[in-house]
Amino acid sequence: MREPLIPMIGVVTNIRVDTPDVKTFRVVGLDGKKPFLHIPGQCAMLSIPGVGEALFSITSSPTEEAFLEFSIKKCGCVTEWLHAMEPGQQVTIRGPYGNGFPVNTDFAGKDLLFIAGGIGLAPLHSVINYCRAHRANYGNIDIVYGSRSKADLVDFEEILNVWCKEDGINVHLTIDNAQPDWDGHVGFVPNYVKELNPDTKKTVVMCGPPIMIKFTLAGLMDLGFDRTNIYTTMELKMKCALGKCGRCNIGNKYVCKDGPVFRFDQLDELPDEY
Amino acid sequence: MKKIAISELNSLFAAIAADRKLYIPTDDSTGQSQFTIWEEGSILSRNVNTVRSAKDSFFPQVENLMGFKVTGKQIELIETRDPAESFAVFGVRACDVRSFDILDRVFLTEPVDTYYAQRRENVCIISLACGKPSETCFCTAFGIDPAEPKGDVTCWMTGEALYWQPNTEKGEALTAQLSVLVDADVADIEQEKAAIRATAEKLPFGKLDLSAFGQGKTKELFNRPEWKALSQSCLGCGTCTFICPTCQCYDIQEFNNGKTVKRFRCWDSCMYSDFTKMSAGQPRPTQTERFRQRFMHKLVYYPDNNEGIFACVGCGRCLRKCPIHMNIVKVIKTMGEGTK
Ligand SMILES: Cc1cc2nc3c(=O)[nH]c(=O)nc-3n(C[C@H](O)[C@H](O)[C@H](O)COP(=O)(O)OP(=O)(O)OC[C@H]3O[C@@H](n4cnc5c(N)ncnc54)[C@H](O)[C@@H]3O)c2cc1C
Ligand code: SF4
Ligand code: SF4
Ligand code: FES
Numbered sequence: 001m002r003e004p005l006i007p008m009i010g011v012v013t014n015i016r017v018d019t020p021d022v023k024t025f026r027v028v029g030l031d032g033k034k035p036f037l038h039i040p041g042q043c044a045m046l047s048i049p050g051v052g053e054a055l056f057s058i059t060s061s062p063t064e065e066a067f068l069e070f071s072i073k074k075c076g077c078v079t080e081w082l083h084a085m086e087p088g089q090q091v092t093i094r095g096p097y098g099n100g101f102p103v104n105t106d107f108a109g110k111d112l113l114f115i116a117g118g119i120g121l122a123p124l125h126s127v128i129n130y131c132r133a134h135r136a137n138y139g140n141i142d143i144v145y146g147s148r149s150k151a152d153l154v155d156f157e158e159i160l161n162v163w164c165k166e167d168g169i170n171v172h173l174t175i176d177n178a179q180p181d182w183d184g185h186v187g188f189v190p191n192y193v194k195e196l197n198p199d200t201k202k203t204v205v206m207c208g209p210p211i212m213i214k215f216t217l218a219g220l221m222d223l224g225f226d227r228t229n230i231y232t233t234m235e236l237k238m239k240c241a242l243g244k245c246g247r248c249n250i251g252n253k254y255v256c257k258d259g260p261v262f263r264f265d266q267l268d269e270l271p272d273e274y
Numbered sequence: 275m276k277k278i279a280i281s282e283l284n285s286l287f288a289a290i291a292a293d294r295k296l297y298i299p300t301d302d303s304t305g306q307s308q309f310t311i312w313e314e315g316s317i318l319s320r321n322v323n324t325v326r327s328a329k330d331s332f333f334p335q336v337e338n339l340m341g342f343k344v345t346g347k348q349i350e351l352i353e354t355r356d357p358a359e360s361f362a363v364f365g366v367r368a369c370d371v372r373s374f375d376i377l378d379r380v381f382l383t384e385p386v387d388t389y390y391a392q393r394r395e396n397v398c399i400i401s402l403a404c405g406k407p408s409e410t411c412f413c414t415a416f417g418i419d420p421a422e423p424k425g426d427v428t429c430w431m432t433g434e435a436l437y438w439q440p441n442t443e444k445g446e447a448l449t450a451q452l453s454v455l456v457d458a459d460v461a462d463i464e465q466e467k468a469a470i471r472a473t474a475e476k477l478p479f480g481k482l483d484l485s486a487f488g489q490g491k492t493k494e495l496f497n498r499p500e501w502k503a504l505s506q507s508c509l510g511c512g513t514c515t516f517i518c519p520t521c522q523c524y525d526i527q528e529f530n531n532g533k534t535v536k537r538f539r540c541w542d543s544c545m546y547s548d549f550t551k552m553s554a555g556q557p558r559p560t561q562t563e564r565f566r567q568r569f570m571h572k573l574v575y576y577p578d579n580n581e582g583i584f585a586c587v588g589c590g591r592c593l594r595k596c597p598i599h600m601n602i603v604k605v606i607k608t609m610g611e612g613t614k
Contacts, residue, residue: 002388003355003387004385004386007351009351048344049349049535050344050528090349237552242387244381244524245526246523246542248550249567249571251492251496251575271496274557
């Protein structure tokens with residue numbers, strides 16, 4: 001029997017600097033191959049022994065066959081260590097964890113509206129690229145993405161050079177405050193979403209800081225969206241990611257196992273403790 | 275059914291311990307009992323129950339999971355699992371036997387916790403009916419019969435003899451090894467069972483009304499004002515969680531001795547403020563939320579996920595040990611009254 005807490009060893013083969021505090025790490029197994037298969041929205045535990053273990057969304061799409069990628073924001077022990085290391089460094093990795101997004105069921109055939117703030121793009125990046133790779137299975141794709149400044153937009157090159165140039169994909173970028181080299185939209189994500197006045201039949205996938213989620217959700221409600229059609233991911237402290245250490249529950253659901261993806265009507269059923 | 279004279283107990287323990295580790299409850303210098311490894315001269319405690327539950331023997335408070343050797347950019351994984359060895363625990367009460375089922379549902383469901391599973395497979399649980407349930411016992415409220423504990427073997431103790439009834443294959447196998455046991459008649463313990471049930475019938479909290487709790491009660495209970503008053507004096511010491519036989523929460527930590535890194539797990543407590551604290555915030559900012567979590571988990575969330583089974587077995591440990599005399603009975607009564 002394989003022990004789920006025992007990780008495999010992986011190698012970080014590439015590190016991309018995205019923003020002043022976000023880097024994207026490419027991880028393969030010791031055999032040079034992708035460590036494991038996943039579905040968009042699932043996560044993995046990365047660790048540097050002696051520093052600690054932490055959970056991150058797999059930001060690469062399942063359609064990427066060669067590796068897994070993680071976009072990681074620097075904010076504490078593990079993340080600072082990861083930011084300081086160099087390619088070739090080995091790490092431990094275990095996963096995949098969580099339910100992931102219903103890309104082949106509920107999302108199939110739908111027009112999709114992705115709304116992300118800051119590092120919240122990490123899990124959505126995986127879904128977006130999955131949908132792009134299976135383009136015929138989905139309707140129009142709208143992406144609203146905002147951050148503090150232009151320099152804080154994660155995956156900016158790919159957004160500009162790939163997503164923005166593709167038919168059937170509309171990218172709406174926004175930054176909090178005006179700056180000289182920015183001719184795009186300026187303002188917070190919730191307001192921008194309201195201004196864009198999207199069709200309420202779209203399926204919404206939203207991820208970002210709690211405050212953004214709160215106000216964007218209120219805006220979507222005002223526009224007439226249905227809560228059964230809005231998805232988000234939850235973030236709680238985790239240790240085991242197996243539904244056993246008892247740490248990440250909201251009511252009777254363990255976010256690591258039953259989540260991190262929830263619909264808002266599902267969250268409405270849970271106690272307000274997140 | 276087998277039996278052995280009480281005066282011969284030592285030879286029974288010696289026979290069990292011949293080829294395995296045997297834990298039995300013994301009294302420490304303060305008169306409290308703990309499960310300790312039997313050795314020649316160990317004296318079986320006559321207390322109703324141990325301070326800590328026997329869950330320690332297969333879900334130890336601290337346990338090494340694995341090790342790592344880090345050299346430059348390389349990481350080497352070192353397996354540090356203890357070798358599997360059979361052991362037996364004698365004197366487990368009915369409430370604690372039930373608590374193992376509650377833990378099994380957590381650790382033995384996919385993905386199986388193999389550290390736990392390995393010890394669980396290798397342990398032979400020898401339960402012991404409760405001669406005299408104490409005033410803090412309320413196992414009967416959860417449908418547990420203190421006169422008929424489950425386990426691999428069930429024992430009853432009368433004034434003269436210990437009666438021995440194997441229930442499982444493991445129990446039968448052990449019994450076959452114990453030539454010190456002699457045949458007995460099932461009828462011999464009927465009187466003893468009746469006496470235990472008569473005492474249990476009179477337990478002050480034995481008929482605790484649990485109707486306010488169970489599956490689907492989150493909405494009714496979560497925002498109730500009583501949580502504040504109930505949790506007001508809670509010290510957040512975690513004593514109740516550490517002695518509770520059904521508490522499962524653990525932390526994963528590392529120890530770096532300069533040469534290798536040991537990754538170990540240790541019990542944790544939902545009563546602690548840093549249990550859920552993270553960079554993005556703290557979903558349970560005060561002791562009220564943490565306190566509520568402990569009781570909602572035992573009385574609502576766990577039943578929600580486990581066909582209505584409560585994650586309390588009425589062992590009474592939290593009634594005996596909480597420094598501020600708060601406990602699950604007070605919670606059940608207070609919330610129950612408020613519901614009426
Ligand atoms: C389902 C899920 C998915 C996630 N996906 C991602 C993802 O894709 N990308 C990502 O980046 N994160 C993601 N996270 C968050 C990530 O798990 C945490 O950022 C990570 O655990 C932090 O670990 P750490 O050891 O670096 O921080 P820790 O050292 O554990 O600590 C953070 C704590 O230290 C303090 N702290 C220390 N240094 C700082 C600092 N510089 N700034 C602020 N506070 C500080 C904070 O107060 C905080 O309480 C996800 C979390 C979950 C639950
Ligand atoms: S033992 Fe009592 S004081 Fe300590 S955490 Fe439990 S309820 Fe609070
Ligand atoms: S909550 Fe208290 S009475 Fe119930 S099983 Fe735990 S320690 Fe025993
Ligand atoms: S992280 Fe351990 S239960 Fe979810």
